[in-house]
Amino acid sequence: xxxxxxxxxVFNSMTVGSLYALIAIGYxxxxxxxxxxxxxxxxxxxxxxxxxxxxxxxVPWPVAALIAIAGASLLGILxxxxxxxxxxxxxxxxxxxxxxxxxxxxxNLAVVVFTGLPRPAVQPAxxxxxxxxxxxxxxxxxxxxxxxxAALVMGLLYVVYxxxxxxAMRAISRDIETTRMMGVSxxxxxxxxxxxxxxxxxxxxIMWAMRYPQIHPYMGVFPGFKAFxxxxxxxxxxxxxxxxxxxxxxxxxxxxxxxxxxxxxxxDAFAFVLLxxxxxxxxxxxxxxxxxxxx
Amino acid sequence: MEINGVTMRFGGVTAIDDLTISxxxxxxxxxxxxxxxxxxxxxxxITGFYKPQKGEVVFEGRRLDGMPSHLIxxxxxxxxxxxxxxxxxxxxxxxxxxxxxxxxxCQWWMAPLALPGFFKEERRxxxxxxxxxxxxxxxxxxxxxxxxxxxxxxxRLEIAxxxxxxxxxxxxxxxxxxxxxxxxxxxxxFIKKIRDEFDLSIFLIEHDMKVVMGVCSQIxxxxxxxxxxxxxxxxxKSDPKVIAAYLGAQE
Amino acid sequence: MSAPLxxxxxxxxxxxxxxxxxxxxxxxxxGSFLLRWASGSLNGYQIQLLNLIAINAILxxxxxxxxxxxxxxxxxxxxxxxxxxxVSALCILTPAQKATIWFxxxxxxxxxxLQTSFFASVMLGGLVAALFSLLIAAPVLRLGGDYxxxxxxxxxxxxxxLLTNLVPVTNGAxxxxxxxxxxxxxxxxxxxxxxxxxxxxxxxxxFGNVLKSIRDDDIAAKTMGINTTSYRTMAFCVGGFFxxxxxxxMGSLITTIEPKMFNFQLTFNILLIVxxxxxxxxxxxxxxxxxxxxxLEGLRIVEYPFNIDLDLGLFRVGPVHVPGVPGMRMVxxxxxxxxxxxxxxxxxxxxxxxxxxxxxxxxxxxxxLVGRKDPGAGAGG
Numbered sequence: 001x002x003x004x005x006x007x008x009x010v011f012n013s014m015t016v017g018s019l020y021a022l023i024a025i026g027y028x029x030x031x032x033x034x035x036x037x038x039x040x041x042x043x044x045x046x047x048x049x050x051x052x053x054x055x056x057x058x059v060p061w062p063v064a065a066l067i068a069i070a071g072a073s074l075l076g077i078l079x080x081x082x083x084x085x086x087x088x089x090x091x092x093x094x095x096x097x098x099x100x101x102x103x104x105x106x107x108n109l110a111v112v113v114f115t116g117l118p119r120p121a122v123q124p125a126x127x128x129x130x131x132x133x134x135x136x137x138x139x140x141x142x143x144x145x146x147x148x149x150a151a152l153v154m155g156l157l158y159v160v161y162x163x164x165x166x167x168a169m170r171a172i173s174r175d176i177e178t179t180r181m182m183g184v185s186x187x188x189x190x191x192x193x194x195x196x197x198x199x200x201x202x203x204x205x206i207m208w209a210m211r212y213p214q215i216h217p218y219m220g221v222f223p224g225f226k227a228f229x230x231x232x233x234x235x236x237x238x239x240x241x242x243x244x245x246x247x248x249x250x251x252x253x254x255x256x257x258x259x260x261x262x263x264x265x266x267x268d269a270f271a272f273v274l275l276x277x278x279x280x281x282x283x284x285x286x287x288x289x290x291x292x293x294x295x
Numbered sequence: 296m297e298i299n300g301v302t303m304r305f306g307g308v309t310a311i312d313d314l315t316i317s318x319x320x321x322x323x324x325x326x327x328x329x330x331x332x333x334x335x336x337x338x339x340x341i342t343g344f345y346k347p348q349k350g351e352v353v354f355e356g357r358r359l360d361g362m363p364s365h366l367i368x369x370x371x372x373x374x375x376x377x378x379x380x381x382x383x384x385x386x387x388x389x390x391x392x393x394x395x396x397x398x399x400x401c402q403w404w405m406a407p408l409a410l411p412g413f414f415k416e417e418r419r420x421x422x423x424x425x426x427x428x429x430x431x432x433x434x435x436x437x438x439x440x441x442x443x444x445x446x447x448x449x450x451r452l453e454i455a456x457x458x459x460x461x462x463x464x465x466x467x468x469x470x471x472x473x474x475x476x477x478x479x480x481x482x483x484x485f486i487k488k489i490r491d492e493f494d495l496s497i498f499l500i501e502h503d504m505k506v507v508m509g510v511c512s513q514i515x516x517x518x519x520x521x522x523x524x525x526x527x528x529x530x531x532k533s534d535p536k537v538i539a540a541y542l543g544a545q546e
Numbered sequence: 547m548s549a550p551l552x553x554x555x556x557x558x559x560x561x562x563x564x565x566x567x568x569x570x571x572x573x574x575x576x577g578s579f580l581l582r583w584a585s586g587s588l589n590g591y592q593i594q595l596l597n598l599i600a601i602n603a604i605l606x607x608x609x610x611x612x613x614x615x616x617x618x619x620x621x622x623x624x625x626x627x628x629x630x631x632x633v634s635a636l637c638i639l640t641p642a643q644k645a646t647i648w649f650x651x652x653x654x655x656x657x658x659x660l661q662t663s664f665f666a667s668v669m670l671g672g673l674v675a676a677l678f679s680l681l682i683a684a685p686v687l688r689l690g691g692d693y694x695x696x697x698x699x700x701x702x703x704x705x706x707x708l709l710t711n712l713v714p715v716t717n718g719a720x721x722x723x724x725x726x727x728x729x730x731x732x733x734x735x736x737x738x739x740x741x742x743x744x745x746x747x748x749x750x751x752x753f754g755n756v757l758k759s760i761r762d763d764d765i766a767a768k769t770m771g772i773n774t775t776s777y778r779t780m781a782f783c784v785g786g787f788f789x790x791x792x793x794x795x796m797g798s799l800i801t802t803i804e805p806k807m808f809n810f811q812l813t814f815n816i817l818l819i820v821x822x823x824x825x826x827x828x829x830x831x832x833x834x835x836x837x838x839x840x841x842l843e844g845l846r847i848v849e850y851p852f853n854i855d856l857d858l859g860l861f862r863v864g865p866v867h868v869p870g871v872p873g874m875r876m877v878x879x880x881x882x883x884x885x886x887x888x889x890x891x892x893x894x895x896x897x898x899x900x901x902x903x904x905x906x907x908x909x910x911x912x913x914x915l916v917g918r919k920d921p922g923a924g925a926g927g
Contacts (some may be wrong), residue, residue, distance in 0.1 A: 037692050086888050092691060093619060097821060097887045100814060105880035111873035221810075225703075228696065269707040272700035279697050280685045342769055368771030380766040382759040384826075384897070392752050393759045397771025399752070403780055406747045413751075420752055460771050 009258040011142045015211065017250025018149035022204035023227035024234070024242035025156065026076075026197030032173040032237035033193055036092060039099035040079055041201060042224015043106035048072040048202030049209040049219065050114060053121045061124050069202045076198025077191045085187065110217035118216040121209040128210075145207050152203055153243055156196065160239065165192055173237060226271040233278045235288025244286060249274060296341070296372075296464060296496070301350030301360070303333075303340055303520075310336040312520040314350070318464075323490055323497045325511035327504075327531075329540055332517040334500045335377055338466050342374050343367045354464065369397055373462035375453040377469050377500075381441040387452055388437040391424040394459025424459060430492070431455045447478055451485075458489065464496045465489075471503040483509045508532065516540070566902045574739065581731045593731065594799075595843060600734035601795050603835035604741045606819040607828065608788035611745055614825035615754070616781035617761025618687065619695045623789050623816055625702030628709060628808035629678050630671035630790025631797035632716055635725045636660060637667035638798065643724055647717055654714045664728040668737065668794040675790025678705070679783040687778050699810065709805040721804025722797075729798035737795060741788050746828060748784070757781055758826075815842075818883050822893050830895035837894065841882070845875040 023045055030038045051071045055064035083102045087095040127144065130137040160166035168189045171179040180186050208223070209215055226249060234245025249271055257264050278285060296318045303311040310333045318324045326334050339345045341352055343364040352359040359367050373394075382390050399420065405413040428434045431451050436444065441452060450470055457465060470486070471479045483506055490497050501507045507514060508528040516524040516531060518540040524531060531537055584596060605627065612620050636657055644653050652658075662670065686697045709716045716722075748754055759767045760774045768774050797803045815838075823834020849872050886893060 035692075037696070083884060083888070090891060094887050094891055096619070096692065096695065097817065098884055100817075101880045101884035101887065104811070104814065105877060105884070108873045108876040108880060112871055112877060116873070225699075229700070232693075232696065265711045266707055269704050272704050272707075275700045276685060276697060276704075279689055279693060283689060283693065344765070344769075363773075364765075364768040365771050365773045368769060374769055376766070376769075380763050382762040382766065384762050385755065385758060389755045389758075393755050393767070393772070394770050396752055396756050403748060403753045403777075406751045406753060407744045409747070417751055456770065 005258070009254055011138065013251040013254040014247070015142055015145045015250070016254055017247035018146045019204045019208055019211075019246075020223065020227045020230045020250050021243040021246025022149055022152065022200045022207075023223060024231040024246045025153070025239055026201045027228045028231040028234070028236055028239060028242040029169070029193050029197045031231070033169060033176070033190060034084075034095075036084070036095050037099065037228065038084075038194075038197075039096065039224075040083075040102040040106060041076075041197065042220035042227065043103050043110075044072050044076050044079075044198045044220070045201040045205040045208070045223060046110065046215075046217065046220035047075055047106065048198075048205030049121065049215045050110065050119075051202070052206045052209055053119055053215050056122055065203075065206055068206055069199050072202030072205070073195045073199040076194040076201075080191060080194040085190075107217050107221070114217060116217060118214040121213040121215055123210050123213055141207075141210055145211065148203070148207065152200060153239075156200065157239065159196070165189060169193055222268060226268075229271045229275040231285075233274060233285055235285030238285070238287045241285055241287035248286075296355075296498070297353040298337070298341070299351050299353065301337075301340060301347045301352065303336055303345055303347045310520050311340070311347070314517075314520070314522055316515050316522070316525075318496060318498050319513070320496050321490075321494075322512045323486065323499060323510050325507045325514040326498065326500045326517065327502070327507055327514060328517035328523075331519075333520040334517055335468060336520075337517075338374060338468055338500065341367075341466065342372060365397070368460055368462075371461070371463035372466070373457035373460045373464070374466035375450070375457055375468055375470060377472070379449050379453055381449060381452060381456075383440075383442040385441055386438050387428065387433055387441055387444070388421075388424055390441050390452055391427055391455050391459045392420055394456040395420045395423055397460050427455050427459055431458075446473055450474075454489070458493060462495065464498070467497060467499045467501075469500055469502065471501055471506045474503075476505075479503055479506050480509075482506060486510050565906075569902045577735070581735055585731050595839065596731060597729065597734050597799055598843075599836050599839045600731075600738045601729075601792055601799065602816070602819055602839050603832045604734075604738055604788055604795070605792035605816045606823065606831035606835050607741050607745055608785045608792060609816050610820045610823075610825065610828070610831045611749075611788070612782055612785035614820060614827070615749060615761065616757045616778060616785075618778060618782060619691055620698040620782070620785070621695045621810070621813055621817075622682070622698030622700075622702035622705075624808040624810065624812040625698075625705040626675040626678060626786045626789035627793030627796065627812065628702075628705055628803075628805065629675040630668075630793030631803050631808070632671075632709065632722075633674045633790070634667040634671035634794030635722050635797050635803060636715075637662040637670055638664060638726050638728065639722065639724075640726075647722055647724070648714070650718065650720070651713045653717075657715065664726075664733065664798070668733075668791055671794030672787040672790040675793070676783045676787035679786025680779065683779045683782045687775065687782060699813075702808075702810070702813065706805050706808055709808075716805070719805060721802060721806075723802045725797055725801045725803065727798055727801050729795045734795055734799070737791055741791070742828070742832075744784070745788075749828065753777075818879070821883070822886050824893035824895035824897060826897040827893075827895045827899055829898070829900040830893055833894060842875070842879065845878055848874045848878065 023041065026041045026044070027038060030036060030041070048068050048071075051068035052064055055067045058064070059067070079102055083098045084095055087098055123141075127141045128139055130139055158166075160169060168179065168184045169192070171182070171184065172186065172189060176186065204223075205220075208219075227246065230245035230249040231242045232245070233248060234241030234243070252274060253267060253270050256270060257267055298314060298316040298318075301311055301314045302309065314333075314337065316326075316337075326337065328334055336345065340347050341359065343359065343362050343366075346361050350360070354370065354372060357370065359370070359372070382393060385393070399416055401410075401413045401416050425434060425437065428437055431454065433448065433451060433455060436448070441449070444452060454467070454470070467486070471482050474482060486497065486499070487510060489495065499507070499511065511528060514524075514526065514528060514531045515522060516534070516537050523536045523540060524534045526534070581596075585593060588596075605623070609620070609623050612618050637660055639647070640661065641659055644658055647653075682698070682701045686694060686701070689697055710719050712718070749757070756767070756772055756777060759770075760772065760777055764774050793808075819834045819838045820831060821834075822838055823832070824830025
């Protein structure tokens with residue numbers, strides 16, 4: 001293929017990969033501290049997209065973005081407090097089933113409230129006015145997504161590794177009982193984790209809506225699954241792993257079809273094939289840690 | 296059973312270092328040592344849960360290291376666990392019947408086919424399990440859920456389950472843990488009884504010195520993954536290295 | 547313990563086999579008379595519901611076998627259903643129909659003339675689904691809990707993608723229409739009886755104990771000489787077989803299948819039935835199927851407009867026109883699932899089972915509850 005097309009595809013990979021990475025971080029953080037897959041996370045992404053759609057009709061775009069992120073963040077915390085917290089002591093499967101329930105609830109509530117008709121998000125003009133870069137015409141959005149993602153990830157890593165709440169999060173993911181006994185308010189830190197993860201998912205939802213401006217209630221399903229797979233591939237529990245996994249998955253998806261367009265019907269299967277491969281050969285993921293059974 | 300030059304490492308930690316133990320047939324042999332000496336790791340290596348980096352485990356002429364656990368059991372090696380691992384949701388009887396399973400010949404698909412041989416085998420398993428429970432004084436609570444039993448009964452149930460596999464070699468991991476003096480002396484006669492009645496070789500990890508000294512004919516002592524002493528109870532009691540290991544550990 | 551449901555019997559039935567056997571035969575006879583009456587007297591909608599209850603029960607039993615009894619959290623059920631449905635459809639569609647349906651690309655040659663009886667087609671559907679289970683089992687079953695769920699979910703999606711893309715075999719995204727409708731009350735309930743028989747005979751035997759022990763503590767089971775991998779594979783494949791059977795029957799019942807319908811929501815419905823009925827209870831799966839199927843149907847009313855106008859004597863509610871809200875049904879459904887899992891995790895039946903022994907003990911239990919005054923004496927048994 002031509003060089004231009006190749007570079008175009010590289011940019012696409014980065015964009016798609018960054019979005020997967022942002023969502024994947026939410027999954028990996030929650031799994032890291034609770035050992036639990038938050039099935040409803042992809043739907044928080046969807047809610048973020050709907051929030052920006054409505055908010056940007058009322059207020060200037062930057063404010064709308066903040067509202068969307070804050071709203072989704074609150075939703076994430078609310079879901080945890082009502083649907084997961086009562087099941088903290090229950091068998092893990094119960095929480096999983098509850099998560100699936102929440103996911104279906106959010107999707108169908110969206111159908112009820114917003115109807116299933118896809119809504120077109122308004123893309124601010126400055127984002128989609130192509131600029132010429134060395135022979136290519138690129139949307140500013142294409143640069144924006146990876147840059148914003150990088151900034152958000154940096155911010156998150158700062159919180160996790162340089163602040164006390166972040167230290168608490170890391171402690172909980174090692175040994176929740178001991179951390180509890182150290183006097184840390186577990187529920188508050190868990191709420192914080194959900195809040196942060198959901199905020200990132202909302203950011204992804206906003207950028208997704210800008211890039212693919214068709215918003216519908218089930219838009220979080222596939223990106224959600226794929227982001228989760230990305231988290232597993234990178235090593236569930238590891239934030240860096242989630243980012244790596246997301247970028248890797250985005251690249252595989254875009255590049256495979258770029259080189260062989262006949263495979264485009266199988267696009268969604270790549271993620272699942274990658275998942276199976278990783279689970280067979282490296283179940284703890286690329287950057288994950290082995291956990292041992294104690295007899 | 297022979298354990299020859301076995302070394303087991305986990306990451307940077309060497310749990311067992313070049314260990315050589317031989318357990319004679321028909322005897323009751325003890326394995327003691329301060330906490331963290333690697334005793335349970337030895338059991339885990341014998342039963343196939345871990346594969347040692349070096350060395351071999353030989354039982355009745357066959358190498359056990361590297362074999363999957365269920366085949367090791369089939370060859371006649373059974374064990375109990377330090378932290379009791381019963382099948383919590385099952386009844387007492389069901390726990391023991393699971394132990395019988397390793398010696399059956401029918402396949403699962405014979406169940407829907409309702410072959411008479413299948414039902415005969417089921418009855419045999421049930422009777423054998425009830426019989427075993429009777430011998431261990433658990434028959435009266437056969438229908439109770441395993442998780443509802445008092446601690447001592449749970450330990451006996453674990454032993455019953457292990458005996459159901461018709462072993463030649465039984466590994467007991469801290470059977471006297473949490474028992475009062477009366478219970479441990481009952482346990483001592485109990486161990487001797489099952490050794491005689493079921494024709495077993497017993498290998499025993501224990502912290503309770505009275506039990507160890509009273510029941511074992513030979514004792515091996517470990518510290519930090521290594522063998523530091525072996526011999527009869529009298530020899531071990533007066534061995535200065537053993538005393539140092541225990542007293543030192545108590546500091 | 548409330549009668550007639552009792553704690554599971556200790557191991558293989560120690561009761562009265564002859565009495566139990568006669569009662570079972572009696573029940574089957576009564577059941578078949580009931581079904582004959584139903585097919586004559588009830589209207590089409592009600593018969594459809596009865597059919598759905600049977601098929602959902604088969605599907606719930608197959609998932610319960612894998613998850614409730616053997617402890618494997620498999621989320622790939624829709625995939626096995628799809629395999630069963632497609633295989634069966636390919637066997638019972640006539641060559642003439644096949645020529646018309648496959649209009650984008652002609653069907654693969656050997657399948658064009660394939661024709662079998664309905665029974666054989668369902669059987670084949672189950673067998674091919676079991677084969678897929680076997681293929682998937684190898685890499686996937688050694689994973690624990692959550693990972694197993696995700697991996698099986700992944701495989702179900704892969705199956706769906708394959709079905710959508712292998713047009714000469716499956717007619718792709720367009721799906722298959724006009725599948726001959728052989729799945730009547732007789733066939734559905736006959737297969738339900740077969741499913742119950744096979745699954746109960748395995749579970750009541752010591753193999754059932756073994757499966758439950760693997761569920762409770764895999765390591766201890768291995769140490770007791772049980773080849774846990776091979777038993778989990780067996781349970782997975784048996785469950786897959788009956789999932790294929792259920793899919794095949796469903797295909798013939800609704801006469802139209804397309805890859806899109808075998809999505810996660812379908813698996814979720816079955817999971818809901820299993821959880822609501824009681825994980826680890828055969829009775830629970832059957833009862834749960836009836837309750838949830840009727841509930842799902844009953845909830846349809848919220849999606850259509852209706853009027854409330856009640857005169858309760860003292861006051862009057864309405865007239866109020868409630869507009870139908872599409873999608874509300876699934877909202878309520880999801881809320882029901884969450885309610886069950888948070889407040890009554892063990893579902894309707896828990897792990898208890900209906901048995902003839904418990905049923906016959908019922909009269910004396912009731913006598914005990916009613917007659918005696920002191921609470922301690924009448925209990926137990």
